[in-house]
Amino acid sequence: MIEIIQTGPFNTVQDLGRTGFRNIGVTTSGAMDPLALKAGNNLLGNENGAAVLEIQTYPFKLRFAKQTAFVVTGADCGASLDGRMVQPWCALPIEAGQVLELGQPRVGTRAYICIAGGIDVASVMGSRSTSLRGAFGGSEGRFLSTGDVLKLGEVSTALNFPATGLAVIDPAYALTNFYPANEDGALVVRAIPAGEHALFGADAERFWMQTWKISTQSDRTGYRLMGEPIKPTTPVEMRSHGVVSGVVQVPPSGEPIIQMADANTAGGYPKIAGVIEADLWRLGQARIGSRLRFVRATHAQAAAVEKAVATFIDDIRSTSRMVCDALQAMK
Incomplete structure (x- = not known):
């Protein structure tokens, strides 16, 4: 106990x-x-x-x-x-x-x-x-x-x-080759354009280009981002639909919300992007007030990072078992 x-x-x-x-x-x-x-x-x-x-x-x-x-x-x-x-x-x-x-x-x-x-x-x-x-x-x-x-x-x-x-080794260092470096102190997070991305017109590009700040209105449910608001080219009314961790929604205020571990199960805000699963742990370690930027990723790139992370975990388990067994045999 x-x-x-x-x-x-x-x-x-x-x-x-x-x-x-x-x-x-x-x-x-x-x-x-x-x-x-x-x-x-x-x-x-x-x-x-x-x-x-x-x-x-x-x-x-x-x-x-x-x-x-x-x-x-x-x-x-x-x-x-x-x-x-x-x-x-x-x-x-x-x-x-x-x-x-x-x-x-x-x-x-x-x-x-x-x-x-x-x-x-x-x-x-x-x-x-x-x-x-x-x-x-x-x-x-x-x-x-x-x-x-x-x-x-x-x-x-x-x-x-x-x-x-x-x-x-801390995965922040062990997996350096598979994660983008910070840019001017901002955490770089990879995401894939989501269902309503095109509805934002030129603002969609500003979503990717600008640096966002994690606001104090953030918790395990979601991170609300501060920055120059982005909005659809025309008002959008949507039925509520399922959402999962990593989905980036844009409420009427124009400041995106990243759904996190306690993500809502459904929501009606338009989705502009989805953070790849392998990058969610880095967001989980981001502090309130820290800055971040989004970069486009492909499904193939996301799968490659997932494979690298899985290999890292498998190596930890096999190495731990091997070292402990060797020590036991020496007794």
């Missing part, structure tokens, strides 16, 4: 999300940075989508009640174990009673605490993710609270991690 000693709002239990229920109005939820979740779980030998803690308000502190192993991925938040700094993206063995603390992020915004066996909360509609809007899943459908005690899942085959830990 683990006990939450110190926390703040917006910290939740998440996995890869709740799929198959959007037709009845149930959001997917899940990690805002799914790559960080997958990397941590595969490093520990967990199932790919085991439940973890998603932390976005700090400081955060928890106590481990039993011997296990953990890793902190995502944002670099100066994690410490009993007051001693621990390396991010590094799986470490831990003893009962030890305390893990996360400080304000140096880079990124959301950290993920992955623990061997995963967080064992009740599965609702096939997922342990917290749905804040629906008030179910995770820890009673709410933010984590001081004093919460969470169970951990059983570990079928415990990995033998060295005392110094077993680290992987």
